[in-house]
Amino acid sequence: MSDVLQALIDALGEDGVMHGEAVADRATSYWDAAPTQAVAVLRPRSTAEVSTALAICxxxxxxxxxxxxxxxCVQGAVASRQEVILSLERMNAIEAIDAVGGTATVQAGVTLQALQEAARAQDLLFALDLGARGSCTIGGNVATNAGGINVLRYGMMRALVLGLEAVLADGTVLSSMNQMLKNNAGYDLKQLMIGTEGTLGIVTRVVVRLHPLPSSCNAALVALESFDQVTTLLSRMQRDLAGTLSAYEVMWNEYFQASTEPGAHRAPMDRDYPFYVMLQAEGADAAADSARFERLLEDAFEAGLIVDAVVPKSESERRALWELRENFEAMLHGRTTFLYDVSLPIREMAGYVAEVRANIAERWPQARCIVFGHMADGNLHLFVQPEADGAAHADSDAAVYGPLRSRHGSVSAEHGIGTEKMDWLGVCRSEVEIGMMRALKQALDPKGLLNPGRIFTAG
Ligand SMILES: Cc1cc2nc3c(=O)[nH]c(=O)nc-3n(C[C@H](O)[C@H](O)[C@H](O)COP(=O)(O)OP(=O)(O)OC[C@H]3O[C@@H](n4cnc5c(N)ncnc54)[C@H](O)[C@@H]3O)c2cc1C
Structure with missing residues (x-):
């Protein structure tokens, strides 16, 4: 046994350090069932134990x-044989909910869903929401600055974090557990940990912002015939729903077709419309809100903006419609799929999608290019399903990322860079920006020990 492993076991105890065969019993990630590779998996129970472990490392x-x-989605948490994993899985306590102040204080390993449910039990809303809610953790949400389906109304994770505690590479604990909405006393150090993918510190505790729980929820799946209609409907709904529009998810036809193919979901309407949008508004006056929502849908029909609509009549019908958008496992099954998460100005989207499709069709005439996403946030997801060959991933990346350059888009809207997108960071970040990122890394982690080789290479 190596000296470092022995020192870690001495400090955290046998049950705090998995090693040997126990490591390989764990799946690599949600996306990859292959055995985990690592020197060991550390499972601390407190910030103090994280600090001790990092000081030893x-x-x-x-x-x-x-x-x-x-x-x-970008392999940032996937370890190699030479690395030690530090898992937050045993730091999953919800420490406090302050209903008056509208805050929750949690350990970083709590799942998003557990926090949502705890807030709801007190008539409060933790507004971050995404398909992986049952497994993803608040620490991971902070580290990736997660987005999801409610960004339009509540912002990304960054907008929901009031304070946090993190452990730096040498074991120093940076405790910045602010609970106020306003605090301009010097640098806002928590921002160093938000969206930096665990390269500057390990987040151990977080204070998040809660909102009043909406008491009304109105949703609809609508069909549209052109992208112009999709953007016009968005502008109208944003204006006429007066800030209560919380989700506006667009699906190009190929997405809807794939989502409703045999073995996947039941199609609630005709499958041949060019565009589908799942929209949802949440408010505080059930009767008035649903009357207004229905009237706006009728107006959109009369104006020729939408050509078909399904309005759920129950919570289970609403969830079934959301499944179409959120549960896409069936369309990935058994196919080589490259996943993308890009952002660009909404006005550029139609041209961008056409160019990507042309690039993909030229390389693989039979490939599927499935497009959907959080359009109101300028965020599209693409699944490229090419005929597999050795160079497929690199060629597909070039087809998707290349057209972003002239449109001033980003290669990562939500998922981060990890190891998967490192080669493409320069598409949307300047030399000066990347140099500044390196300077911060050097200042906080001069030995380059935390998530090394993620986002950018050292030096
Ligand atoms: C079905 C599905 C739907 C998804 N939908 C969305 C979506 O709509 N929007 C979105 O943004 N993402 C989405 N994702 C991606 C993913 O859920 C988010 O990136 C999430 O925030 C990751 O959290 P995690 O706890 O799983 O982190 P992990 O996957 O474990 O780690 C992600 C990164 O964060 C680092 N990290 C994790 N915990 C900490 C910590 N405590 N301190 C420091 N660094 C840490 C890791 O090292 C790694 O670099 C989806 C994923 C799936 C599977």
């Missing part, structure tokens, strides 16, 4: 990879 020059719920 720092002393031995041992690289560490942080793991939350392992649902991340």
């Amino acid at each position: 720092h002393r031995f020059g041992q690289p560490v990879v942080t793991q939350g719920g392992l649902t991340g």
